[in-house]
Amino acid sequence: xxxxxxxxxxxxxxxALRFAIAGERVFxxxxxxxxxxxAATEVQELLPAGLPKDYIRGGANEEAANTGYAQLGDxxxxxxxxxxxxxxxxxxxxxxxxxxxxxxxxxxxxxxxxASATIVEAGSAAEEAAQILPNSKIVSAFHNISAxxxxxPDRSLxxxxxxxxxxxxxxxxxxxxxxxxxxxxxxxxxGLANSRYVEDLTALxxxxxxxxxxxxxxxxxxx
Amino acid sequence: xxxxxxxxxxxxxxxALRFAIAGERVFxxxxxxxxxxxAATEVQELLPAGLPKDYIRGGANEEAANTGYAQLGDxxxxxxxxxxxxxxxxxxxxxxxxxxxxxxxxxxxxxxxxASATIVEAGSAAEEAAQILPNSKIVSAFHNISAxxxxxPDRSLxxxxxxxxxxxxxxxxxxxxxxxxxxxxxxxxxGLANSRYVEDLTALxxxxxxxxxxxxxxxxxxx
Numbered sequence: 363x364x365x366x367x368x369x370x371x372x373x374x375x376x377x378a379l380r381f382a383i384a385g386e387r388v389f390x391x392x393x394x395x396x397x398x399x400x401a402a403t404e405v406q407e408l409l410p411a412g413l414p415k416d417y418i419r420g421g422a423n424e425e426a427a428n429t430g431y432a433q434l435g436d437x438x439x440x441x442x443x444x445x446x447x448x449x450x451x452x453x454x455x456x457x458x459x460x461x462x463x464x465x466x467x468x469x470x471x472x473x474x475x476x477a478s479a480t481i482v483e484a485g486s487a488a489e490e491a492a493q494i495l496p497n498s499k500i501v502s503a504f505h506n507i508s509a510x511x512x513x514x515p516d517r518s519l520x521x522x523x524x525x526x527x528x529x530x531x532x533x534x535x536x537x538x539x540x541x542x543x544x545x546x547x548x549x550x551x552x553g554l555a556n557s558r559y560v561e562d563l564t565a566l567x568x569x570x571x572x573x574x575x576x577x578x579x580x581x582x583x584x585x
Numbered sequence: 586x587x588x589x590x591x592x593x594x595x596x597x598x599x600x601a602l603r604f605a606i607a608g609e610r611v612f613x614x615x616x617x618x619x620x621x622x623x624a625a626t627e628v629q630e631l632l633p634a635g636l637p638k639d640y641i642r643g644g645a646n647e648e649a650a651n652t653g654y655a656q657l658g659d660x661x662x663x664x665x666x667x668x669x670x671x672x673x674x675x676x677x678x679x680x681x682x683x684x685x686x687x688x689x690x691x692x693x694x695x696x697x698x699x700a701s702a703t704i705v706e707a708g709s710a711a712e713e714a715a716q717i718l719p720n721s722k723i724v725s726a727f728h729n730i731s732a733x734x735x736x737x738p739d740r741s742l743x744x745x746x747x748x749x750x751x752x753x754x755x756x757x758x759x760x761x762x763x764x765x766x767x768x769x770x771x772x773x774x775x776g777l778a779n780s781r782y783v784e785d786l787t788a789l790x791x792x793x794x795x796x797x798x799x800x801x802x803x804x805x806x807x808x
Contacts, residue, residue, distance in 0.1 A: 476775075479782070508807060520806045524789070552699075552792045559702070559789035566747070566782035567805070569775045574808040581804040582790070583743045584731060585797040 363430035364539070365389040367423045367450060368442030370401040373466060376512025377439065377504060377543075378418065379405045383515060384542035387417045391426025393446075398422060410515055423450065427457035437462040437501075437536065440491065444469040444480065447487055451494040459497045462532045465557075466504040467491075468564040477569055479562040486558035488526065499532035501525060502557035503540060503548075505564050508577035518545030521579030524560045526551040549582050586653035587762070588612035590646045590673060591665030593624040596689060599735025600662065600727060600766075601641065602628045606738060607765035610640045614649025616669075621645060633738055646673065650680035660685040660724075660759065663714065667692040667703065670710055674717040681721045685755045688714045688780075689727040691787040700792055702785040709781035711749065722755035724748060725780035726763060726771075728787050731800035741768030744802030747783045749774040772805050 364381050366374045369390035378388040382405065390405065392398035402420025409415060430436025438461050442450050447467050451458070467487040469480035484490035488502035503525040511517050523540040525548055527533035537548035551560060563580070570578045587604050589597045592613035601611040605628065613628065615621035625643025632638060653659025661684050665673050670690050674681070690710040692703035707713035711725035726748040734740050746763040748771055750756035760771035774783060786803070793801045 476778070478778070511807075549793065550796050551789065552796055555699075555701070556789050556792055559785050562782050563786055566774065566779050569779055570772065570805060570808065573773050573775055576808040578805050578807045581806055582793060582801050583804055584734075584801045585793065585799040 363387045363389065363436040364439065365391060365426040365429045365436070366439045366441050367391050367426050367454065368393070368446065369426070369439065370397050371441060372509035372513060373504070373507070374439065374441040375401055375405050376509045379408050379515060380512055380543045381539070382409060382417050383413065388419070389426050389429045390418070390420040391423040392420070393423055395422035398426070408513065408515055423454070424457070427454040430461070437464050437539070439464045439466060441466050444487060447490065448494065451491055455495060458495055461498055462501060462535060463491060463495060463498045464501045464503055464536055465491045468505050468561045470565060475572060477565040479565045485555065486561050488554050488557035488561070492528070492554055499527070499529040500554060501527040501529070501532050501536045502554060502560065503536055505560050506567055506579050507546070508579055510577050516544070519543055519579070520545050522547050522549045522581050524549045524551035524582070526554050526557045526560060528554050549585065586610045586612065586659040587662065588614060588649040588652045588659070589662045589664050590614050590649050590677065591616070591669065592649070592662065593620050594664060595732035595736060596727070596730070597662065597664040598624055598628050599732045602631050602738060603735055603766045604762070605632060605640050606636065611642070612649050612652045613641070613643040614646040615643070616646055618645035621649070631736065631738055646677070647680070650677040653684070660687050660762070662687045662689060664689050667710060670713065671717065674714055678718060681718055684721055685724060685758060686714060686718060686721045687724045687726055687759055691728050691784050693788060698795060700788040702788045708778065709784050711777050711780035711784070715751070715777055722750070722752040723777060724750040724752070724755050724759045725777060725783065726759055728783050729790055729802050730769070731802055733800050735766070742766055742802070743768050743804070745770050745772045745804050747772045747774035747805070749777050749780045749783060751777050772808065
């Protein structure tokens with residue numbers, strides 16, 4: 363079971379869709395349970411014919427945090443806007459204990475259409491999550507993937523997902539999950555201290571998107 | 586004419602070699618003129634047979650800064666260690682006036698073999714150069730290219746060079762230069778404010794190199 367805290371944005375919905383296509387059960391959470399349900403219905407409509415719609419459910423963030431079993435390696439994705447990152451995690455600390463937490467949050471600011479990375483005291487959003495959730499297994503991944511491309515079920519992504527974590531077992535689990543997405547290769551990005559480079563790179567890619575009118579992503583070459 | 590301030594390290598020598606192969610005249614400068622000369626001789630030895638060795642010269646940084654003509658679009662590369670970045674540029678401000686300056690410097694620190702990006706007050710090494718050299722045309726590029734691969738004359742690089750500058754004409758000139766290197770595609774990285782993301786990414790790639798025992802680089806996909 364893969365659940366999403368704040369999964370109603372394009373990246374949360376896109377990842378939920380791809381994981382459901384790969385055979386995972388997903389749960390899309392939101393601050394507002396109605397919006398979580400609506401997002402689940404929207405993703406169900408995008409599922410290729412023949413795939414079971416009841417693999418995709420939605421509701422409140424609290425339910426998303428409590429869904430799944432830590433001992434089965436079930437993962438909870440954090441996909442809220444950075445402005446809500448700290449408070450959301452603090453409110454759910456108990457439910458997220460011992461679980462694999464995948465932080466996809468990018469601390470970004472926009473000025474006149476130009477993206478820039480926001481400075482985070484902990485070093486990165488993922489390291490901030492590790493401070494707030496010392497008893498969870500924090501994994502940082504999926505920052506540079508195109509949400510728009512994820513939402514088109516048969517589109518190959520042609521990108522690498524760089525995965526950082528200080529927990530090797532959790533990292534391996536999420537690298538495997540990333541490779542379930544058509545076209546994606548998972549790259550071991552080392553420890554959580556490297557997450558800032560991957561998070562910040564998103565600002566560059568968004569600015570490149572603007573120049574090239576494209577959905578850019580990256581591949582690591584030479585490995 | 587392409588000249589290098591502090592060009593005796595692997596990246597300076599590697600770029601000098603590739604530009605010489607592409608038909609450019611290069612000058613490798615060093616704080617110590619003897620070391621600049623020695624680096625030039627070393628690069629001459631790597632030139633494929635039949636190419637003119639006298640296209641590669643070497644000497645002092647001051648000569649490198651004064652070599653070439655701003656009005657011909659000649660470019661001066663800054664390839665010193667970050668620790669010497671500010672002082673080197675301050676000492677050469679007058680010679681570098683009006684010229685295209687390509688800053689390839691990455692502010693890095695190492696601890697127990699792990700690389701991390703050093704915080705630069707100006708935001709990035711390239712923006713620091715722009716503050717010190719307000720009358721030069723600063724371009725930031727070549728941070729993520731493998732120096733080891735550059736030194737093997739016939740090896741294709743399989744990477745993108747992301748080029749950032751606030752001067753469109755200088756940026757175009759350097760994007761053209763980057764594409765002279767076998768396998769390289771130049772990507773317009775926008776203004777100099779984006780340079781920090783490209784510089785910092787180098788720390789991630791060095792850490793990935795350690796994990797994968799490789800010379801990693803990047804490609805931007807989807808553009």
